[in-house]
Amino acid sequence: MDKKYAIFDMDGTLVDSMSYWNNLAGEFLEGKGVAHVPREVIEKIKVMTITESAALFIEEFNLTGTPETVAAEMNAMMDEHYRRDIPLKSGVKEYLDSLHEKGVEMCVASATAEHLMEACLKRVGVMKYFKFLLSCETVGVGKHRADVYFEAAKRLQAKPCDTAVYEDAIYAASTAKKAGFYVIGVYDDSAKLRWKDIEVLADAVIKEF
Template sequence: MDKKFCIFDMDGTLVDSMPIWKSLGKDYLEARGHQPTQAQLAAMGPMTMLEGAAFLMETFGVEGPPERIIGEMHAVMETHYRTDIPLKPGIQDYLEGLKRQGTRMCVATATAEPLARACLERLGVAHYFDFILSCETVGKGKTQPDVYLEAARRMGSVPEDTAVFEDALYAAQTAKEAGFYTVGVPEAAYGQDWPALAALADETILDWRKAL
């Protein structure tokens, strides 16, 4: 595909933050005396922060309001985004190559926009993207296509002319069903889903350093 428009997931695709995100809900609950099951933790995976906070309140009786819970989790993640979460190896060169080709790029992420921007600015790659769009802004997680459709609209593109880069199978499925060209990226946190993602995707990138 001639990639004139690209939508990038951030966590696990551009930056190596998934180990921290994967343990956030568990660490948060255990610090408050709860022992979540693997099924409960898996259920939280596709949720936005707001959906996750509501889930914690309903399932574990964590004291709300949701905004307080989100604030506490954001504080933990903000420290990591501002200090130690790294880029995936080779991603900066890949983005630079697309930029030279005149590709328009944006980020569509479940992470709140201020946190995503803080991370990408620290890593020196924020300038490659026209904008950062959060699922929180559109009010739907990536089990729904809203964030991809809004990102394409803002770039002036349509799904069939737009590549979506994702490491999560459920997110890639959503993009694919909405008509986007999907690019699968392996992420250790979703290792069990890689065969299905590789089969679903129109293209796979095993190593950013060898992608261009």
Template sequence: MKNFKFAIFDLDGTLLESMEAWNNLGRDFLSSKGIKIPDNLNDIIKLMTLREAAEYFQTAFKINLSADEILIEMSIIMEAKYKNELELKPYVKEYLTILKNNNVKMCIASATPLYMIDAALRRLNIIDFFEFISSCDEVGVGKNQPDIFYYAAKKLKAEPSEIAVYEDADFALITAKEANFYTIGVYDKGFHDKRKNIELICDMYIESFKELL
């Protein structure tokens, strides 16, 4: 691995053990309404956006809320988890410390809303490692397009080839790789079934940040 002086980190599933919380969000919301949860709920909603899931809940379970109101309640559930519960993956803080000591400029680029990211990073006492936090909300598209990575690179004042991108998701790694960033795949059980493909996609693959200490 080259000694990069710039790094872009994904948050969920890369630095933070949070993918399970997102995967269980639908269940948590329905439980909060006292609704019996179908065994196949995750299969039904796994490819839906949050809005599509909210609209599905509204009609399938006859919830007397608008889709927007359901989205607000689901956001409140997740915000509480970011503020109070979610933990770092093993050896994340140790690795970030090494990079900081080597004057690597780091940032976060995530699809998660900024206020949730900020709450988690402050509670976990790692926000000072990063030059800035960026969200897909700021560029208007997800990580299936390179906008968020280019946006972060511009703020870091670096070229893509000078930046290491750390991601757990196959589609995000493909996007970053095609945009000429150096890509480091990080194992997360949420993408376990795609692991072999991820290893082929990225420039480097790790199961744990311990490998980089």
């Protein structure tokens, strides 16, 4: 990677957390008395921020509360996992260290709330590599739009063409690509059915760090 700047996704890219997130909706809604979550709802929330997902749950399942309060409940469920047991992907620390040695300026842009990102990345020992953490919650929209990438690039004082975006999800990689960023696809088991699509779309790919 020969770019001066790098924007990393977190879940499924830096850390093995996607199985926790994939189970979150079911776990949360089960606690609210929802026995079955339709497949179309699960598909919709894949591209949403947690607050957007919360708003959908309120509408679909007549939950009480606001999108913000429901999102806070869901974040609280993930909080312990980020603080205790979500692991760093194999080889990530060494990879980040090599980029740091080259002088690459790095940040993280994720749909996950910033305080959860910080708790996890500090625990696994890689927070020091990143200038800042940026959540889609902060910019107000998920990665189906490029806002979070543009804001991250702005904070890095970088141009999209000089910036590598690391993503494991095809929809996010596609958004970054259309916005003019150099896209590096990262393999994750949660997205294995779309890996061939990522290989075609991305400028480069990483099967294992």
